Amino acid sequence: MTPALRLDADDPTPPYEQLRRQFVDLIGSGVLPPGERLPPLRQLAGDLGLAVGTVARTYRELEAAGLVRSRRGGGTRVTRDVPPPEAGPALDRHATAYARQARLLGADLEAAVTALRRSWPAG
Amino acid sequence: MTPALRLDADDPTPPYEQLRRQFVDLIGSGVLPPGERLPPLRQLAGDLGLAVGTVARTYRELEAAGLVRSRRGGGTRVTRDVPPPEAGPALDRHATAYARQARLLGADLEAAVTALRRSWPAG
């Protein structure tokens, strides 16, 4: 099972790049461990409403970065060796980004925490 | 004196958006205080190697967000008041985005909250 990947339509960043960054996070943090298989091109493209070529570009760039290995018929899998430039700090990076935005909006820490708890999906 | 603004040529994110995000950071963090003047369009465009229209778009979006006020002949300055009406919904938007990233990384709510508290600037 692959985590829910999503695209922000309001973000001018091209979809192939949004996708790439999410995979970098997932691989770097170990959510997608070495050997884990990424979704087939057509399946992921269908789920996200993208063209096959767009997802293919994401996979191509991930492979160029050495994070992934693609084989025809065999799918795309996370590389065995782990080049971790930002493995652990992934969550902290996003936390910092959220904190910055919250402060920009005039919120204090507790307001930010409350908003976070409110936004957390049930489960 | 305006902080060093830089563009990452390797980042597929359009320049006007890279610029916009940097100003959001600078304003939100107080580096650019209320009333502070942003560089003139032509000057900033010249320094960054951009067309005037590209920088103009950044300023236009900042103004639409209420962070900045542009006047012909008078330049563009940081707004006196922090945008209060959009604060609530905007905070929720960022909280949701952070929550999603955190869950993507396999973190639970408490881990996300801890990371947030850790990332919150002192003061």
Add this chain to the structure above:
DNA sequence: CTCCTTGTGTCAACCGATTGATACAAGGTC
């Protein structure tokens, strides 16, 4: 008022990203 500054608007042109379709190549399964 005059002149300079500065933001705004428009235009044609180029480039990169995306789409949707099609065809092809290579691994996996039977």
Add this chain to the structure above:
DNA sequence: GACCTTGTATCAATCGGTTGACACAAGGAG
């Protein structure tokens, strides 16, 4: 071997961002 899956490659077409140039509008300073 045949067959399905999956990644790769190409194509024309569309869309958005960017450029460079130019004209215009409005505030500031003398």
